[in-house]
Amino acid sequence: MEPITPAELERAVAVTRSVEEAFTATVVGQRGLLRSLLITVMARGHLLMESVPGLAKTLSASTLARAVDASFSRIQCTPDLLPSDILGTQVFDPATTSFETRLGPVHAHFVLLDEINRSSAKTQSAMLEAMQERQTTIGGHTHLLPHPFLVLATQNPIDEEGTYVLPQAQMDRFLLKEVLDYPTPLEETEMLGRIADGTLSAPSGGPVASLDDVVFLQDVTSRVHVAESVRRYIVELVNVTRNPGAFLASETARYVEHGASPRASIAFLQTARAAAVLAGRDHVLPEDVVGLRHAVLRHRLLLTFEASAARVSPDAVVDAVFAAVPTP
Incomplete structure (x- = not known):
């Protein structure tokens, strides 16, 4: 491996600082989650988040995606969710008398799997296969997932009704597991202030980095x-x-x-x-x-x-x- 040059390191630090500033401009607190998100992206892994509802998991994921100009999709897991609902399926087109492949929401750069433990074992398995192989197979044809590709899965530890606990072997496939805690009184006061002035409902600013920057960070990290x-x-x-x-x-x-x-x-x-x-x-x-x-x-x-x-x-x-x- 070629050593990292001072210029490359300076660029990497500048990119991460820009993303951090964009994140904190929208999300209040959650500094630990921000660090875990950045590390997971840079290390080409996937992140499992556990917390009670309402601690900005979805907002954090979408904010990070917007900051690096990445496509983002959110999948709400339920017991009746099928693998085809995530991966995609083939639909018959009467006009052409042929089947047309429609890719599922997993075909995005950043994918949020909300309450992954509410989906059935078959659906969990299909999603985790996509995470590992970074491709899907629909109707015998292989479709590569976008690069970079990151899965952010959430779990709710306080509501067990209608859930399917992730097997240990599948949990192991997540690079990191972040456990979120309640915000401090000061952070919660600031959050209310941002809601009052409309900052949270209408976040300002566009991307501060690009997908090429993300690929660059991954390359530097590997060296x-x-x-x-x-x-x-x-x-x-x-x-x-x-x-x-x-x-x-x-x-x-x-x-x-x-x-x-x-x-x-x-x-x-x-x-x-x-x-x-x-x-x-x-x-x-x-x-x-x-x-x-x-x-x-x-x-x-x-x-x-x-x-x-x-x-x-x-x-x-x-x-x-x-x-x-x-x-x-």
Whole structure:
């Protein structure tokens, strides 16, 4: 790989700063979500968001798409949603006595899957296949998805009626999982002010970057240097999740039923590179890995029923894992 030049790094930082300013001009708070969105885009991954309703998940996704001049589609998942409703289907045209292919809403640069756990297992599988292969097959013909392609899926943790929980193997395909919290009183006051003056209902300004800029950011991110010591650090961390009894205290180790797969190591590598670019660096520091520990691992650790009964969160177990491995 060619090293990143100072000019390329300067351009990457300028693009990300412009997108951040456009985002914060519309969305109040959610700085953690903004960082996760940028890292996911730069690392060519997909993002899973979990929160109660009304915390600006849809607004955040559409604002980011508008900022980089990307096509955006929103799919509201319901139990009766079919794979063809997402991927597309063939429709018979009587005028030509032939079938015409109509592509579904997944054929967009940024796709928001609202409440993905409300769709059936078959529909979830079809969507996740599109995420992995970045293509769809309709009537025996393959259709490539746009590039760049990003899926933002949401889950509502407080309403379980009519839901189909994502299997662990499918959760693993999301690069990051971001858990959103309520805004602070100050942020909520500012939000009301923006509603009163019409800022939220009629966001101003057009794109501040282009899809070419997004592709450029992805290329720069893939060339960020990762030292051998940092790669070993990542592998050691993931190995602790697979062998908790050998590294963690017994009261914590018993909460882990299954550790993280190699996708976790790959996710740490990719996201740490993106975090380095956001910080204006051409190399990864251990702090980049530490700062992403919850978003990378919280959905990849399968905890026991005992952990659920004791109200032990995945984030607490992740913190214990990192505490067990010395930082290089």
